[in-house]
Amino acid sequence: MADEKQTEVSAAVDPERLVRLYREMVLVREFEEASQRSFRQGKIGGYLHVYTGQEAVAAGFLSQKKEEDKVITAYRDHAHALMLGADPKEAMAELFGKRTGMVKGKGGSMHLFDVDRGLMGGYGIVGGHVPLGVGIAYALRYRGSDGICQLYLGDGAVQTGAFHEAANLAGLWGRDGMCPVVFIVENNQYAMGTSVERSTANPDFAGKFEAYGIESEKVDGMSLEAVLEAGGRVFEEVRESGKAYAIEAITYRIAPHGAADFFEKYRTKEEVREWRQKDPIGLLEQRLLDLDAVDEEKLQEIKDEAKRTIEEAVRFADESEEPPPEELYTDVYAGEDEYLGKE
Amino acid sequence: MAEKTYREALKEAMTEEMERDESVLLLGEDIGVYGGTHLITDGLLDMFGKKRVIDTPISEAGFTGAAIGMAMMGLRPVVEMMTWNFSFIAADQIIQNAAKVRYFSGGQVQVPLVIRGPNGGGVQLSAQHTHSLESFYGHFPGLKVVAPVTPADVKGMMISSIRDPNPVIFLEAGALYGTRGEVPEGEHTVPFGKARVAREGSDVTLVAYGRQVLLCERAAERLAEDGIEAEVIDLRSIRPLDEETVIESVRKTHRAVSVQEQWRYYGVSSEIAAIIQEKAFDYLDAPVERVSGAEVPAPYARNLELMCFPSEEQVVEVARRVLYQEV
Numbered sequence: 196m197a198d199e200k201q202t203e204v205s206a207a208v209d210p211e212r213l214v215r216l217y218r219e220m221v222l223v224r225e226f227e228e229a230s231q232r233s234f235r236q237g238k239i240g241g242y243l244h245v246y247t248g249q250e251a252v253a254a255g256f257l258s259q260k261k262e263e264d265k266v267i268t269a270y271r272d273h274a275h276a277l278m279l280g281a282d283p284k285e286a287m288a289e290l291f292g293k294r295t296g297m298v299k300g301k302g303g304s305m306h307l308f309d310v311d312r313g314l315m316g317g318y319g320i321v322g323g324h325v326p327l328g329v330g331i332a333y334a335l336r337y338r339g340s341d342g343i344c345q346l347y348l349g350d351g352a353v354q355t356g357a358f359h360e361a362a363n364l365a366g367l368w369g370r371d372g373m374c375p376v377v378f379i380v381e382n383n384q385y386a387m388g389t390s391v392e393r394s395t396a397n398p399d400f401a402g403k404f405e406a407y408g409i410e411s412e413k414v415d416g417m418s419l420e421a422v423l424e425a426g427g428r429v430f431e432e433v434r435e436s437g438k439a440y441a442i443e444a445i446t447y448r449i450a451p452h453g454a455a456d457f458f459e460k461y462r463t464k465e466e467v468r469e470w471r472q473k474d475p476i477g478l479l480e481q482r483l484l485d486l487d488a489v490d491e492e493k494l495q496e497i498k499d500e501a502k503r504t505i506e507e508a509v510r511f512a513d514e515s516e517e518p519p520p521e522e523l524y525t526d527v528y529a530g531e532d533e534y535l536g537k538e
Numbered sequence: 539m540a541e542k543t544y545r546e547a548l549k550e551a552m553t554e555e556m557e558r559d560e561s562v563l564l565l566g567e568d569i570g571v572y573g574g575t576h577l578i579t580d581g582l583l584d585m586f587g588k589k590r591v592i593d594t595p596i597s598e599a600g601f602t603g604a605a606i607g608m609a610m611m612g613l614r615p616v617v618e619m620m621t622w623n624f625s626f627i628a629a630d631q632i633i634q635n636a637a638k639v640r641y642f643s644g645g646q647v648q649v650p651l652v653i654r655g656p657n658g659g660g661v662q663l664s665a666q667h668t669h670s671l672e673s674f675y676g677h678f679p680g681l682k683v684v685a686p687v688t689p690a691d692v693k694g695m696m697i698s699s700i701r702d703p704n705p706v707i708f709l710e711a712g713a714l715y716g717t718r719g720e721v722p723e724g725e726h727t728v729p730f731g732k733a734r735v736a737r738e739g740s741d742v743t744l745v746a747y748g749r750q751v752l753l754c755e756r757a758a759e760r761l762a763e764d765g766i767e768a769e770v771i772d773l774r775s776i777r778p779l780d781e782e783t784v785i786e787s788v789r790k791t792h793r794a795v796s797v798q799e800q801w802r803y804y805g806v807s808s809e810i811a812a813i814i815q816e817k818a819f820d821y822l823d824a825p826v827e828r829v830s831g832a833e834v835p836a837p838y839a840r841n842l843e844l845m846c847f848p849s850e851e852q853v854v855e856v857a858r859r860v861l862y863q864e865v
C-alpha cells in the first residue's frame with residue numbers, strides 16, 4: 196500500500212525540481228552548521244534554534260507558495276526565510292546582530308521577517324503566532340485575494356491555549372469560506388526536552404483538528420516527494436474553499452533544541468542515530484541517484500557551492516557594521532518621526 | 539453640536555469610520571446578534587454584515603491575536619473586550635505581538651488596531667471584575683493608551699485611534715456610558731498626548747483621567763466654596779503622556795494632587811508625581827500627593843466598595859493638606 200503511494204507520488208514529480216529543492220535543503224543545512232559554529236565562537240547571541248532534520252518540510256511546502264500567499268512561523272525560522280528567497284547574507288547578518296540583517300539587527304534569529312516575499316515573521320512565544328496566522332488568512336479573503344496562509348507550528352505549540360482558540364476560530368470562519376489557512380504542524384517529536392508522548396495523552400496531532408471541524412492528514416516529513424504531493428493538493432483545495440486545513444508533518448529535530456544545549460538527557464544517542472537514517476537530505480540524495488537525476492560528482496558540486504555561499508554569508512555578516520545607535524528608538528511606533536519615549 | 543451619551547458617541551465614531559473606510563471591522567463577544575454587552579455596537583451587524591461585525595466565541599487570546607494578524611495585513615480591526623478584566627487572557631497577544639512586532643520586524647509591519655471596552659469599577663462587580671489597567675498597559679512601549687471621559691473626547695479619540703497606525707488600548711469609563719455631553723457632528727478628532735484643562739484654577743492642580751476627572755471637578759466646586767481655585771487636568775491620554783500641560787499647571791499653582799482609581803503602587807499617579815518632581819521641583823510648595831484606590835481586591839458590599847475608590851471628600855481633604863490648611 197505504502198509502496199503503491201510512493202510510485203504514484205514519484206510519477207508526478209519532475210527530477211529537475213527535486214534537484215532544485217535538494218540544492219535549497221543543502222543550503223539550509225550548511226547555513227545551520229555555520230550558524231552553530233558562529234554561535235560557539237560567540238558571534239551570535241541569544242537563542243539559536245536550527246532546522247537540521249526538518250528541511251524537507253519547509254522545502255516541499257514553501258516551494259509551492261504563490262505570490263499572494265503568506266507564511267508565518269515560530270522561532271525555528273531560518274529555513275523558512277531562506278527557502279522563500281531571502282539572501283543568506285542578510286539572514287546571517289541578522290543572527291550576527293548587524294545593520295545589514297533582515298530586520299536591521301532588531302529581532303535576531305527568532306524574528307526573521309521578509310514581508311515583501313510573504314514571510315510575516317518568526318515568533319518567540321510558543322503558540323503565540325497561531326492566532327495571527329488565522330487573522331492573516333481572514334484578511335486575505337476579506338480583501339478578495341485568493342492567497343492562503345501557510346501557518347507553521349511545532350508539536351509543543353499544539354498544547355497551548357492560543358493554538359486551540361485560534362484553531363476553533365479557523366474552523367468557524369472557514370465554514371463561511373473566510374479562512375484559507377493551512378496549519379502545518381511540524382511534529383519533530385520534541386518540545387525542548389519534552390517528548391510528544393510526555394506532552395499529550397493523544398499524540399495524534401492531525402486528529403486533534405477534528406474537534407474544530409478542520410480536516411487534516413499526516414505526511415512523512417522526511418520525504419520531500421510526499422510533502423510536495425500533499426502541499427500541491429492541499430494548497431489548491433484551500434485556495435478554492437477558503438476553509439482551514441491541517442497537515443501534520445512527521446519529522447525529527449536531529450540537532451539539539453538550541454545551539455547552547457550540549458547534553459541531551461531526554462533522548463538516547465541510538466534514537467538520534469536511527470532517525471539519521473531517515474535524514475531527508477540523505478534520502479533525497481539516494482532518490483536522485485536512483486532516478487539518475489544526478490551523479491556523485493554533481494551532489495558534491497552542489498554541496499561545495501552551498502558551502503561557498505554560506506562562507507560568503509558568514510564573511511558578510513562578520514564584516515557588516517553594527518546597527519547605528521539611532522536605530523534604538525526607531526520602529527517603536529509607526530508614522531512617527533520623533534518618538535516621545537526617546538531619552 | 540448635539541447632546542449625546544458616552545455610549546452614542548462611541549458608536550457614532552465607529553459607525554462613521556466604518557462608513558468611510560472598508561478596512562475597518564469589528565470583532566468581539568456578543569457584539570453582533572446580541573447587540574453588545576453594553577449596547578455599544580447595537581445595530582451595526584445589520585448595517586455592515588457579519589464579515590465586518592464578527593461575533594466571536596469566548597477566546598480573548600484567539601480573536602485578539604487574529605485581529606493583530608488582520609492589522610498586519612492592513613485592515614483596521616476594532617476589538618471589543620467585553621470588559622478589560624478579560625484582557626489578561628489576551629495580554630500575551632497584546633504585549634508580545636501587538637506592541638512589539640513592528641520593532642522586532644525592523645519596521646516591516648505595523649499594527650493599526652484598537653482594543654476597546656469598559657475599564658474600572660464602581661458598580662459592585664467585586665474582585666475579578668474590577669480593574670483599572672491604564673498603568674498595566676501604559677507600561678509597554680509600542681502601545682498607545684487612552685482613557686477619555688467626555689462624550690466629545692470619546693468620539694474624537696475613537697476616530698483618532700482607528701486612524702492611528704499603531705495598537706491603541708482604548709479604556710472606556712464603563713460607569714459613564716449613560717452620561718451626556720455635547721458631541722461635535724461628523725469629522726472630529728482629538729490628538730493623543732494632549733491633556734485637557736477641564737477647569738482652570740490657580741491654587742492647586744488636580745490631575746486625573748477617566749471617571750476621576752468628574753470627581754475632581756466636583757471636588758473643585760467644593761473647594762471653590764471656600765475660595766480655593768483648583769485646576770483640573772484631564773490627561774485623556776496615558777501613553778503618550780502630556781507632561782507639558784501638567785508641568786505648566788504646577789508652575790502656576792505650585793501644588794498638585796494626582797487622583798486615580800487604580801491601586802497606589804506603580805500607578806499613573808506615581809508617574810505624575812515623579813515627573814513633577816523631576817521637571818518642576820523648584821516650583822513646588824508642597825509634596826505631590828496621590829489619591830488612589832485601596833490596596834485590596836475590590837469587595838462586593840456597596841459600603842466597602844465605596845471605601846475602595848477615591849471620594850470627593852478625600853480629594854478635598856488632600857487638596858487642603860497640600861495647601862497646608864487645617865483639615
Ligand SMILES: Cc1ncc(C[n+]2csc(CCOP(=O)(O)OP(=O)(O)O)c2C)c(N)n1
Nearest residue numbers: 271319320321349350351352383385386387
Ligand atoms: C509560552 C512559552 N513557553 C515556553 C517557551 C520556551 N520554549 C521555547 S521553544 C520550546 C519548545 C517548543 O516546542 P515545539 O513547539 O514543538 O517547537 P520546536 O522547538 O520543536 O520547533 C519552549 C518550551 C516559550 N518560548 N514560550
Ligand SMILES: [Mg+2]
Nearest residue numbers: 349350385386
Ligand atoms: Mg517540536
